[in-house]
Amino acid sequence: MFSDKEVFKKEFIETLEYTSSKTLDEASPINLYNTLGTMIRSYVSKNWINTIKTYQQSGEKQVYYFSMEFLLGRLLQSNMLNLNILNIVKEGLDDLGVNIDAIVEQEHDAGLGNGGLGRLAACFLDSIASLQLPGHGCGIRYKYGLFEQKLVDGYQLELPDYWLKEDYVWEVRRTDRSVHVRFGGHVEMNQDNGELTFEHKNYETVLAVPYDVPIVGFDNNTVNTLRLWSAEPVITGYDMYTSDRENYYKFLNYKRSIETISEFLYPDDSHFEGKKLRLKQQYFLVSAGLQSILQSYKRKIKASLRDLPEKIVLHINDTHPALIVPELMRILIDEEGFSWEDAWRITTQTCAYTNHTTLVEALEKWPISLFKELLPRIYMIVEEINERFCRDLWLKYPGEYNRISELAIIADEQVRMAHLAIVGSFSVNGVAKLHTDILKEREMNNFYQVYPEKFNNKTNGITHRRWLMSANPKLASHITDAIGTRWIKQPRDLIGLLKYANDSSFQEKVSQVKLDNKIALAKYIKAQTGIVVDEHSIFDVQVKRLHAYKRQLLNVFHIMELYNLLRENPNLDIVPRTFIFGAKAAPSYFFAKEIIKLINTVANVVNNDPHIQGKLKVVFLENYGVSIAEKIIPAADVSEQISTASKEASGTGNMKFMMNGALTIGTLDGANVEICDMVGRDNIFIFGLTSEEVLNYYSHGGYVARSIYNNDPRVRTVLDQLMDGFCGNDKVEFKDIYYHILSNNDEYFVLKDFDNYVETHQKVDLTYRDQKDWVKKSIVNIAHSGKFSSDRTIGEYATDIWGIRPVIIK
Numbered sequence: 001m002f003s004d005k006e007v008f009k010k011e012f013i014e015t016l017e018y019t020s021s022k023t024l025d026e027a028s029p030i031n032l033y034n035t036l037g038t039m040i041r042s043y044v045s046k047n048w049i050n051t052i053k054t055y056q057q058s059g060e061k062q063v064y065y066f067s068m069e070f071l072l073g074r075l076l077q078s079n080m081l082n083l084n085i086l087n088i089v090k091e092g093l094d095d096l097g098v099n100i101d102a103i104v105e106q107e108h109d110a111g112l113g114n115g116g117l118g119r120l121a122a123c124f125l126d127s128i129a130s131l132q133l134p135g136h137g138c139g140i141r142y143k144y145g146l147f148e149q150k151l152v153d154g155y156q157l158e159l160p161d162y163w164l165k166e167d168y169v170w171e172v173r174r175t176d177r178s179v180h181v182r183f184g185g186h187v188e189m190n191q192d193n194g195e196l197t198f199e200h201k202n203y204e205t206v207l208a209v210p211y212d213v214p215i216v217g218f219d220n221n222t223v224n225t226l227r228l229w230s231a232e233p234v235i236t237g238y239d240m241y242t243s244d245r246e247n248y249y250k251f252l253n254y255k256r257s258i259e260t261i262s263e264f265l266y267p268d269d270s271h272f273e274g275k276k277l278r279l280k281q282q283y284f285l286v287s288a289g290l291q292s293i294l295q296s297y298k299r300k301i302k303a304s305l306r307d308l309p310e311k312i313v314l315h316i317n318d319t320h321p322a323l324i325v326p327e328l329m330r331i332l333i334d335e336e337g338f339s340w341e342d343a344w345r346i347t348t349q350t351c352a353y354t355n356h357t358t359l360v361e362a363l364e365k366w367p368i369s370l371f372k373e374l375l376p377r378i379y380m381i382v383e384e385i386n387e388r389f390c391r392d393l394w395l396k397y398p399g400e401y402n403r404i405s406e407l408a409i410i411a412d413e414q415v416r417m418a419h420l421a422i423v424g425s426f427s428v429n430g431v432a433k434l435h436t437d438i439l440k441e442r443e444m445n446n447f448y449q450v451y452p453e454k455f456n457n458k459t460n461g462i463t464h465r466r467w468l469m470s471a472n473p474k475l476a477s478h479i480t481d482a483i484g485t486r487w488i489k490q491p492r493d494l495i496g497l498l499k500y501a502n503d504s505s506f507q508e509k510v511s512q513v514k515l516d517n518k519i520a521l522a523k524y525i526k527a528q529t530g531i532v533v534d535e536h537s538i539f540d541v542q543v544k545r546l547h548a549y550k551r552q553l554l555n556v557f558h559i560m561e562l563y564n565l566l567r568e569n570p571n572l573d574i575v576p577r578t579f580i581f582g583a584k585a586a587p588s589y590f591f592a593k594e595i596i597k598l599i600n601t602v603a604n605v606v607n608n609d610p611h612i613q614g615k616l617k618v619v620f621l622e623n624y625g626v627s628i629a630e631k632i633i634p635a636a637d638v639s640e641q642i643s644t645a646s647k648e649a650s651g652t653g654n655m656k657f658m659m660n661g662a663l664t665i666g667t668l669d670g671a672n673v674e675i676c677d678m679v680g681r682d683n684i685f686i687f688g689l690t691s692e693e694v695l696n697y698y699s700h701g702g703y704v705a706r707s708i709y710n711n712d713p714r715v716r717t718v719l720d721q722l723m724d725g726f727c728g729n730d731k732v733e734f735k736d737i738y739y740h741i742l743s744n745n746d747e748y749f750v751l752k753d754f755d756n757y758v759e760t761h762q763k764v765d766l767t768y769r770d771q772k773d774w775v776k777k778s779i780v781n782i783a784h785s786g787k788f789s790s791d792r793t794i795g796e797y798a799t800d801i802w803g804i805r806p807v808i809i810k
């Protein structure tokens with residue numbers, strides 16, 4: 001069908017007629033999108049079927065990646081890229097007078113995630129398929145993804161993200177693979193021939209219906225599956241057509257409450273929300289996913305469940321799906337008749353867990369009362385796991401009551417999900433070297449002492465197919481012109497670019513691409529905000545979720561300081577800067593929302609002050625998400641990665657920027673440390689406290705924010721401006737920020753790092769003046785970015801944790 005463009009054109013017109021009953025002249029952009037999407041979807045279906053069959057016949061071990069979030073973004077362009085048909089399609093559509101980008105833009109982002117964690121899961125799926133590995137995703141088909149952000153008068157407003165308004169062309173509803181998930185009720189214990197049996201009664205049943213999305217590998221025939229579950233009521237004619245009014249209303253309530261389960265994604269990033277509905281979502285995902293995996297295991301693999309650990313791995317992405325541990329125990333014991341000991345051996349050899357954060361506010365701890373009421377049988381199993389674990393600990397640490405209660409899975413009337421995940425898994429990994437070290441030496445040191453063999457590091461990565469080849473095709477093409485095509489399948493080969501770091505002709509091409517991308521972004525900024533920015537200014541970008549620890553506030557304080565300097569001396573010689581922000585705040589995170597308002601308030605003053613001669617611009621782009629990231633990142637000169645050291649587990653935004661030739665200004669936090677190790681101190685701007693210094697302050701005190709306020713006039717001016725209506729704002733508008741710093745002693749060390757940050761930005765300014773030196777550093781960054789391809793990360797997961805091998809699909 002895609003062998004040549006003439007065949008493609010004919011097929012396109014036929015599919016358009018079939019899907020929309022329209023001719024090309026009458027078709028809307030959405031019609032065209034549906035047509036192309038339908039064609040690509042049907043194009044992959046043979047390979048999809050073939051992949052499933054080949055895995056089954058090979059008997060190879062498969063991994064199931066359980067995640068509450070998959071932040072996929074759009075799929076049309078990346079699927080065409082992976083299928084190697086982007087050019088034929090582009091040329092065919094050109095002939096028809098249709099612009100391919102306009103079609104691609106029609107697709108609604110699948111925003112089924114909050115930020116880094118969900119995007120990581122999406123990059124992993126792309127790498128698993130591209131490395132021909134047998135692995136699949138398990139998630140929830142939220143009816144509403146992460147809210148759409150609008151800015152009104154500088155404030156964030158949340159709108160529902162109804163991404164299914166148009167049919168989603170990539171999914172296939174699989175009613176035949178539906179399963180039942182049970183909630184509530186009570187458990188009866190019976191003696192059956194001397195054996196204890198457990199019967200769950202009076203429960204509420206939810207019908208879990210899977211929707212499958214194909215995950216297309218790059219230039220191979222692999223098509224894996226992302227299975228997303230939707231909650232539906234179990235409907236009987238009796239409920240529906242009952243003449244008993246009361247029963248009928250009961251039924252309507254039941255129907256409504258069930259549908260709520262897969263209705264929306266919780267908009268909290270790195271923050272625990274102890275709502276019953278959230279726990280319901282978690283168990284719904286885990287139970288539906290596991291039942292369907294075990295059904296297909298029994299259907300296809302004629303092995304006993306005893307051999308489960310040789311055939312499958314269940315990966316737990318953060319603690320959100322940790323209930324898979326007791327759920328697997330329940331199925332093995334209650335439904336398959338295994339003894340506790342056998343079930344526990346199978347479970348703990350099958351599950352693996354990734355920790356994503358050390359922030360205490362992110363720890364999932366469920367109140368026993370809520371847990372027990374919703375999941376009575378699962379609670380009994382967790383209790384038993386806890387009792388046996390604590391018994392073992394007593395033997396290991398006799399009399400050490402405190403240590404044991406710190407390690408326990410259930411304590412203080414709460415179930416600690418991280419403890420459950422660690423005890424129930426054979427592998428526990430962190431997501432960057434520094435993060436894993438902090439887990440081992442500090443946050444989880446007591447578990448590390450019990451299970452040193454479980455702990456390992458897997459530094460995060462990003463798919464270079466989406467974040468370089470697809471988002472920045474001109475750069476990708478210059479890279480290929482220089483070093484050939486091997487880097488596409490072996491991203492580490494990007495290191496070959498080091499030879500070209502000083503090559504004037506290559507430097508010129510890289511600079512020109514950056515300028516083109518900046519011009520394109522400037523156009524987008526103008527269209528979105530009305531703000532005109534200078535494409536020759538430094539594009540200094542911080543895009544990521546809004547969080548106190550990510551310190552957008554430090555960035556704003558620096559902007560205010562620069563502005564104050566320029567007002568004093570409008571002729572100050574600085575390289576013009578455009579500061580670009582993008583960030584969603586959780587709707588209930590007031591402090592974060594105040595920072596959004598502050599950025600917009602400062603932007604308003606700075607952008608409209610004629611005295612500063614346009615040397616500064618501040619732009620806040622609304623509704624930051626995957627597709628907007630794909631426009632912004634290729635145009636960035638400077639990447640702001642300025643979290644308080646020790647707080648950002650890895651970061652992946654940092655890697656996307658580096659791969660697109662931006663230079664990082666950052667703290668020694670998360671994967672910044674490894675970026676720095678790769679490129680060397682000359683090619684990155686490092687500043688601020690180290691994680692060790694930060695952690696020492698937390699343990700021993702010794703930091704007084706107010707003394708910096710008293711001694712540094714720049715800091716005093718900026719903070720006072722928050723409170724004196726300097727920005728034309730209400731005087732109490734930013735009081736929480738002011739008091740957070742001065743009364744609560746600046747938990748994230750914004751003032752402590754301010755001086756060094758300002759100084760380091762002066763180095764950025766000086767370095768940028770020497771464009772040859774700048775582009776050289778930029779090329780060095782691109783050359784070293786191969787390490788941060790998620791292909792490297794997934795290769796490590798496959799060998800070190802999962803024990804899975806590639807399966808060639810013919």
Ligand SMILES: *Cc1c(COP(=O)(O)O)cnc(C)c1O
Pocket residue numbers: 114115116117119543544545624625626629650651652653654656
């Ligand atoms: C990569 C990505 C993130 C993660 O960014 P960090 O800077 O690592 O926090 C968040 N949101 C989107 C849309 C992304 O693409």
